[in-house]
Amino acid sequence: xxxxxxxxxxxxxxxxxxxxxxxxxxxxxxxxxxxxxxxxxxxxxxxxxxxxxxxxxxxxxxxxxxxxxxxxxxxxxxxxxxxxxxxxxxxxxxxxxxxxxxxxxxxxxxxxxxxxxxxxxxxxxxxxxxxxxxxxxxxxxxxxxxxxxxxxxxxxxxxxxxxxxxxxxxxxxxxxxxxxxxxxxxxxxxxxxxxxxxxxxxxxxxxxxxxxxxxxxxxxxxxxxxxxxxxxxxxxxxxxxxxxxxxxxxxxxxxxxxxxxxxxxxxxxxxxxxxxxxxxxxxxxxxxxxxxxxxxxxxxxxxxxxxxxxxxxxxxxxxxxxxxxxxxxxxxxxxxxxxxxxxxxxxxxxxxxxxxxxxxxxxxxxxxxx
Numbered sequence: 001x002x003x004x005x006x007x008x009x010x011x012x013x014x015x016x017x018x019x020x021x022x023x024x025x026x027x028x029x030x031x032x033x034x035x036x037x038x039x040x041x042x043x044x045x046x047x048x049x050x051x052x053x054x055x056x057x058x059x060x061x062x063x064x065x066x067x068x069x070x071x072x073x074x075x076x077x078x079x080x081x082x083x084x085x086x087x088x089x090x091x092x093x094x095x096x097x098x099x100x101x102x103x104x105x106x107x108x109x110x111x112x113x114x115x116x117x118x119x120x121x122x123x124x125x126x127x128x129x130x131x132x133x134x135x136x137x138x139x140x141x142x143x144x145x146x147x148x149x150x151x152x153x154x155x156x157x158x159x160x161x162x163x164x165x166x167x168x169x170x171x172x173x174x175x176x177x178x179x180x181x182x183x184x185x186x187x188x189x190x191x192x193x194x195x196x197x198x199x200x201x202x203x204x205x206x207x208x209x210x211x212x213x214x215x216x217x218x219x220x221x222x223x224x225x226x227x228x229x230x231x232x233x234x235x236x237x238x239x240x241x242x243x244x245x246x247x248x249x250x251x252x253x254x255x256x257x258x259x260x261x262x263x264x265x266x267x268x269x270x271x272x273x274x275x276x277x278x279x280x281x282x283x284x285x286x287x288x289x290x291x292x293x294x295x296x297x298x299x300x301x302x303x304x305x306x307x308x309x310x311x312x313x314x315x316x317x318x319x320x321x322x323x324x325x326x327x328x329x330x331x332x333x334x335x336x337x338x339x340x341x342x343x344x345x346x347x348x349x350x351x352x353x354x355x356x357x358x359x360x361x362x363x364x365x366x367x368x369x370x
Contacts, residue, residue, distance in 0.1 A: 075087070081135075081353065094133060095133040097142075098147055099141065102202060104202045107278045108279070120360035122306075125250065125251030130154060133208055139281075141207060147166070156336040161181055165201075169302075170306070181221075231353055236351075238319060246268065246293075246368070256274070291319075295315050295363055314329065314330065330342070
């Protein structure tokens with residue numbers, strides 16, 4: 001009898017364990033099903049967010065773009081280089097700066113940002129630059145050197161504020177006599193500074209901001225009438241000889257200028273004595289859009305070899321742009337009047353917008369165009 005009870009108890013226990021196992025298994029399957037469904041819903045939400053963002057505005061709203069201000073708010077054409085610039089950047093006086101070209105002064109700073117650059121001889125077969133700045137503000141210009149009296153003829157036609165460091169006897173005489181408004185570095189320690197990385201006298205520098213501040217201290221007028229150039233609305237190509245290379249030999253010793261036309265850029269890359277002529281700040285090679293070669297009568301006036309270059313009067317020249325050249329003439333009626341450049345039909349030439357280099361040369365300077 002005891003054996004029978006024991007067998008019955010064992011059977012009840014087995015049945016209970018089987019039922020418990022089935023119940024637990026069912027609960028587990030339910031939980032797995034709920035998890036699978038949750039994952040499926042989450043995946044579906046992600047697909048909706050990625051493919052149909054409008055159906056899920058909370059996670060992917062459509063942002064309203066902010067208005068973009070134009071780079072140039074009040075566009076006008078610069079009267080000196082023809083570029084489209086801010087109106088207020090040309091409603092001020094140009095700046096003319098004497099920059100030297102001695103080999104120890106190279107590479108110079110700031111020539112690349114000028115509207116126009118003049119190059120002419122001083123004594124000893126050395127050439128010197130005078131960049132003209134209007135719409136660009138430049139953080140470093142130089143090395144700044146001394147004035148020569150014939151450069152004043154150019155300063156006057158622009159009504160420019162003149163930045164220089166000393167000058168020849170004739171320049172010292174003419175500057176006050178002609179009423180040239182300028183800042184002489186010999187007496188001005190605020191506008192100029194010396195860079196100890198270079199040796200004296202090749203280490204004087206300035207900025208457009210410092211020049212304008214110096215002009216304000218001296219009470220110079222902020223605006224005066226200035227000369228203007230005409231610009232072509234369409235790319236202008238002269239009708240003369242091909243001009244892929246231009247070589248100007250101011251002196252065979254360190255002062256040979258060369259321009260090579262870059263057809264892709266549409267500009268002339270500049271070289272000095274066989275090396276790329278670069279800007280000291282950026283390392284980039286200087287480039288000209290237009291080149292004007294102006295022949296002028298030149299003679300020696302003292303025992304130091306100083307020159308007189310006659311920029312008042314008439315003469316011949318060449319206009320080079322976009323890979324071609326043409327013969328021109330020039331005329332300047334007085335020291336303050338503008339120099340007018342005429343084509344062979346007697347019409348004033350039109351420049352292409354961009355930087356212009358005006359190369360003033362003697363009647364005997366060797367100029368080759370290929």
